[in-house]
Amino acid sequence: MSRLSVRKTYKLYIGGAFPRSESGRSYPVTSPKGDFLANASRASRKDARDAVVAARKAFPGWSGATPYNRGQVIYRVAEMLEGRRAQFAEELGGGKRAALEQVDATVDRLVWYAGWSDKIAAVHGAANPVAGPYFNLSSPEPTGVVAVVAPADPLLGLVSVVAPVIVTGNTCVVVASEPAPLAAITLAEVLATSDLPGGVVNVLTGRQAELAPWLAAHMDVNGLDLTGVGDEELALRCEQEAAENLKRVLRPVAEDWTADPGTGRMTRFLETKTVWHPVGI
Amino acid sequence: MAALRCPYGGGDPGRDRPKAPGLEVETLVGDAVVVSTVTSSLADVASSDAALRAFLHGLPGVDRVGADQRAAVLGTRSIKTTAKAAAIDLAISMVDLTTLEGADTAGKVRAMCAKAMRPGGDAPRVAAVCVYPDLVAVAVEALKGSGVRVASVATAFPSGRTSPEIKVSETGMAVAAGADEIDMVIDRGAFLSGRYMKVFEEIVAVKAACGDAHLKVILETGELATYDNVRRASWLAMLAGADFIKTSTGKVSPAATPSVTLIMLEAVRDFRAATGRQVGVKPAGGIRTTKDAIKNLVLVNETAGDDWLTPEWFRLGASSLLNDLLMQREKLATGRYAGPDHFTLD
Secondary structure, eight states: OOOOOOOOOBOOBBTTBOOOOTTOOEEEEEOTTSOEEEEEEOOOHHHHHHHHHHHHHHHHHHHHSOHHHHHHHHHHHHHHHHHTHHHHHHHHOSOHHHHHHHHHHHHHHHHHHHHHTTTHHHHHOEEEOOSSSEEEEEEEEEOSEEEEEOOSSTTHHHHHHHHHHHHTTOEEEEEOOSSOOHHHHHHHHHHHTTTOOTTSEEEEOSOHHHHHHHHHHOTTOOEEEOTTOOOHHHHHHHHHHHGGGTOEEEOOOOOOTTSOOOSHHHHTTEEEEEEEEETTO | OOOOOOTTSOSOTTSOOOOOTTOOOOOOOOHHHHHHHHHHHHHHHTSSHHHHHHHHHHSOOOOHHHHHHHHHHHTTOOOOHHHHHHHHHHHHHHEEEEOOOTTOOHHHHHHHHHHHHOOSTTOOOOSEEEEOGGGHHHHHHHHTTSSOEEEEEESSTTTOOSOHHHHHHHHHHHHHTTOSEEEEEOOHHHHHTTOHHHHHHHHHHHHHHHTTSEEEEEOOGGGSOSHHHHHHHHHHHHHTTOSEEEOOOSSSSSOSOHHHHHHHHHHHHHHHHHHSOOOEEEOBSSOOSHHHHHHHHHHHHHHTOGGGOSTTTBOEEESSHHHHHHHHHHHHHHSSOOOGGGSOOO
């Protein structure tokens, strides 16, 4: 007797749980060649709202954790991802060797950002010289909840936009790549099992054009990363919506994900806090 | 020959049904006769401890599963668009904006009063602010001429564990300071040990001390253990002269669950049917979201009827609820999800 294979249901990742879309909708995901792979949840604006609530709830704990601790957690994500190399390579499809290279590059990217967690303040903070008997110290602080529209590159691209946002203490809501969302949900399984508090990363799958404007307009979102938005008109609309509460916006750019990422993606979602402290008291 | 129209007996007075002891059976001529009969006999039920106990224990028991289910079903109504906008504004106008913390200051009360008068945008003002007795004068001063009423808790809130003289004098002082409404707590210890007359007499004494001020009687349902007790306490409070019955102090969990609110709404409905006197209901504690507030409004409409659907007869005791109502209001007006950063903290 042949065995029935148990297939995975791809759901959303909100607040550390894997719920189906509130709307009950799903959409078929196909391989680049057009073969059916799986059905993914098609999130609605209410799922986006719930995800923002979860991200906001997680923010005090995550931003209040020590940078060293955050670095450890992200390193742990890299460890868990390494352990699932074969699974990710299979989900990415294409040539096996190229896929494994992608997964390795993703693990390296996580390790690279994990190292930055306790160094970014040293590089982007400062002890400012002032004309008076004061210490004047600037330190970078996380901005809050960041909405991220992930690029089409299903794994390396996704990790390259999420890791810099959370490593500094932000929490985020990610809209996964619309044509290739499966790796994002598998990544969510990795995140759920690597000491990352629930709600720090929330993954939505579905229509970019449906979800992005709601997140851009949401008054409880503090930053917006539009990297994955291909449609110029949609990007413009999102930027205009984001202006209502002065979100920090990263405009869409074509990027080579294999290149050295630099610190730009981290500093875009940091705010500088400067304090004056009297000398000698 | 007909039985009296027993509470929970339903609409048909001609049918034989179990009657609460203490109520007399009289020939039915018309509804008016029933009402007057019951009124006079209800006055008698408090003539002695035994009569009161017999009456309260004669009230039919609450079907716990049925009450929970009914409340849950009413909580599934979908209220959207213009109906939702109307419900939000009605809920705002029913809010008793409350601060009952040991850390309350005059400044905090003044800030809350400012918010009570102008919650934000063109939202209606709230029904009342609710404070501790020593801060009544501050609230009265801040709310002068605004139409927002001042409610004060009294009688050793929240536990009620002090002597009756102190409860009465505390009430008198709060009224003298200008409180329009008094929120008193019942003596749960006495109630649970069956000394109903003590509870009754305390309410009567506090009611007398209130003068023109409205009296809200807090049952603290979270400590009453059973739904039967909630029903008995509701009737006890109404018989003793309460203008409002209120679920909880907000200091005990669970507080205002939908089932408890449902039972109290049934009690006020039946009390009016029996005596002609209307009593208000105030769920308080644990109502934090717009969804909860709208569920409460549905409960009122479906249980007591729309006579109760005004700030005069139904209130929501809350502090954080108001911000959520305002945020939902903003969402309906602007089409974008609102964030708490753009609303006041308290």
